[in-house]
Each structure stands twice: as structure tokens, then as C-alpha cells.
Amino acid sequence: MITVSLILLLLFGWSLSAIDLSEMETQGFQVAINIITGILQPDLELLLTFNQQGVLYLLIETVAIAFLGTIIGAILAIPFAFLSASNVVPAPVAYVTRIVLIFVRTVPAIVYGLMFIRVTGPGAFAGVLTMSLTSIGMLSKLYVDAIEDLDTKVLESMTSIGCNIFEKIRFGIIPQLFAMFLSIVIYRFDMNLRDAAVLGLVGAGGIGAPLIFAMNAYRWNEVGSLLIGLVILILLVEWLSNRLRAKLVRG
Template sequence: MMNAIDKQLQQATNRYLPNLLITVIVLIIFVWSTSAVQLDNVTANGLSIAKNILLGLIQPDTELLFNLTTGGVLYLLLETMAIAFLGTIVGAVLAIPLAFLSASNIVPKPVAYVIRLLLIVIRTIPPIVYGLMFIRVTGQGPFTGVLTISLTSVGMLSKLYVDVIEDLDTSVLESMESIGCTTIEKIRYGILPQLSAMFMSIVIYRFDMNLRDAAILGLVGAGGIGAPLIFAMNAYRWSEVGSILIGLIVLILIVEVVSNKVRSKLVKG
């Protein structure tokens, strides 16, 4: 018993200097990062605008909030959700073959490394940059948002898919191979049953993230609720800003609750 205690004390002593060094480095980085905070730019006009934004949230434009026309908040929220949903589905489908091609336990390692490098490049570029690029090709509108969400989803979903694929129970595949199953049969009866629930959980999680991205993409003209939001802010119509933000908050909260329940059932499943 005493030997175990002495061993733990020795390990704690050995970790003291590395932990102290890491703490000092983090503090130095934190202090250096605070230099980016410039409070001199906060003026009385800025504080007044912040007050008006808060008043807009408290006193929203209810006519805009419950308007059922194409210019109302409800329709714009529906369009935003449609962009996120369709983009997620397209990205989820395209990510499946890329994930298998980048899984080192499925394909040769050189092939897996090349595909992983491609996916890293895709994930590196922010969604708003993709949106600006696609606008030049397809013009402004929801289709641009769908293309952007699809491409950004491919990069992240493929990475998460790979983690699941590489944790496969290979003993099942070996048993199926020993009884003469074909590759298609091994995928259909050995791989898909293990992956389907986790894949669905990952897709739902990504949809939750894409809903927020779809709202931001509207700021650059890629459809959805972002464009009316930026127009209202530029025109200082804070009651309209409040109604749009309230609708967006409610939509995201509903999707968050529903997606968490569905994902928990899939995982337990």
C-alpha cells in the first residue's frame, strides 16, 4: 500500500515542472492575446446602438415575425432550414465514399493519406469563403447556400465517418469472408449494420451546425434569413432585427432539443 502511495507521490513530483511550464506558457499567451482587445473604439454611439439592439429584442416587430408572406420571418426561417437540410443530405451522401477511401483499415495507407489530405484542404476553407466563391459561379440565392453547406459538410462528415469506420469490429468481416461472402454482402450485412446508427447521429449533429452556418451565409447573399438581417441592421431597424433574431433563436432551440433526443435514441439503440 505504501509503495503505491510513494509511487503516486513520485509521479506527481515528476509532473510538477511540466505542468508549471504549461501553465506559464498559457498565461503568457493569454496576456498577449488581450492586446487585441481595443476598448478605445467603444464610443457613446456604439453603446447607444447596443441599447437599441437590446430594445429591439424586447420590442420586436410582431407583424414581421408572424408574417406568412415570402418576406416574413417564418418563411425565411423555413428557407434557411431547407438550405441546411438539403446541404447536409448531399454532403452526407458524398462523404460516405470519401470516408471509406480515407480509412486505413479499408484501403491501402497511401490512398488513405491522399484522400485525408484532400479532406483537410476542404475543411481548412471557412464556409463564408465558399459562399463568396459560389456566388460568383451560380449567383445569389438559396442554391448557392446549398452548394456551400454541402461542400463544408463533406469535409467534416468524412472525418467523423472515418473515426467510426476505423473502430469497426473486423472479426465479423473475417467470419463472413471465411464462409465465402462477397464484398457487397460484407458491406451490406457486416459493415452497414455497425455504421448506420452512428452515421445518422453524426449527420444530425452536423445538421444542427449547418443551420447556424446557413443563417450566416445569408449575409453574403447565399439565401436564407441572413440577408434580411444585415439589411435591417444597416438601416438601423432594430425592431426588425429583434424579430429576426428571436425567430432564429427559437428555431435553433427547437432543432437542438429534437436533434439531441433523436441522437440519444440512435446511440442507445
């Protein structure tokens, strides 16, 4: 225990050595005060107006990007998940598919966003494609865990009474996986909502782009309005998703 504590203290001290305060601007503290003031005194007109520049419209666009990207990713992840499950396909196939999915998960969402923007141009469509691709990697991994925990005794019983493959899927596999898959998808949507806000910073639609523009222009009242709207949206979605997932888990 003492050795671990000493190692942690050494790492902490080494990390502090990387902090350089000499580059701080002389107006830094004043800027910090302006940021806090802007958040406490937001632009209410921007916050409550419903147009393409208003917070409500931008939040709806952000939710739409996250929702559509999650749905597309959730559907495309299903075949990859079954191809990765060692109890469904031969081990070499499962191994190769898992390697591909690891590669997909390795690349950060913002990098995918920058690549898709070069292909489709800036806008919400690039955000949807990014959310879809990043969702495939994570959802497939979580799907596999659920598939490998399938109760095979049910399928064996159905085989013994002469059920065909479609009947096995309809009455043996889907009932076992549906609730778990849906819970995983809800969890991923919660994550995608945050990622969609960040993707806006690189021009992939949503609330991120107006937020970074307002910060670069030192319009802190607008920054406050955008942040307030984003925080309220994320809290609301998290509350709803937690309730839905709790109901799914309890059956």
C-alpha cells in the same frame, strides 16, 4: 502550476493591450440601448406574417438549405470516407485522400459561399452547394473513425461461410455503420443550421441577408424579430437532434 498561471496572466494582459476604446462613437451606448430595446420589442407583424419577407418563411428557407446541403454532403462523404480508411484501402490511397479532405476542411464556409455566389449568383442554391462541400470534409473524417472501428471478425466469419462482397456490405458493414453514420449526420445538420444563417450575410439565401440589412438600416425591431425566430429554431432543432442521437446511441 504557478508557471502556467503566470503565462496565462501574461497572455491575458497582452490581449488587453489590443483593446482600443478611442474609436468608439459618441453615440455607441445609445446604439447599444436601441439594440436591446429592439430585441425586447420586436416587430410582431414581421415575426408572425408568412410571406417572402416574413420570419417564418426565412426560417423555413434556412432549414431547407441546411437540410439539403447536409443530405448531399452526407452521401458524397461516404466514398471519400472509405477511400480514407487505412483498413479498407492501401495506405498511399488513404493518405492522399486524407490530404484532399484536410484541404477541403481548411477553407471556411463563408469563403466557399462567396465563391459559389460568383458562380451561381446570390440565392439559396449557392447556400446548398456551400453546405454540401463543407459537410463533406467533416463528415468524411467522422465516418473514417467509425469505419476503422469496424468489427472485422464479423466479415471474416461471413467470408468463411461463403458470403460474397454484396452480402458482406449488406449484412456485415451496413448494420455496424448505419446508426453511427446517422448520428453523425444529425450532428452535422445541427451545425449546418447555424452556418446557413451566417451564409445569408453574404447573399447565400436564408435569414442572414435580411438580418444584416435590418442592422445596417438600424431597424432594431426587425433585428429583434429575426433573432427571436432564429434562437427558437436553433433551440428546437438542437432539442430534437439530441433526442434522436441519444436514441441511436442507445440502439
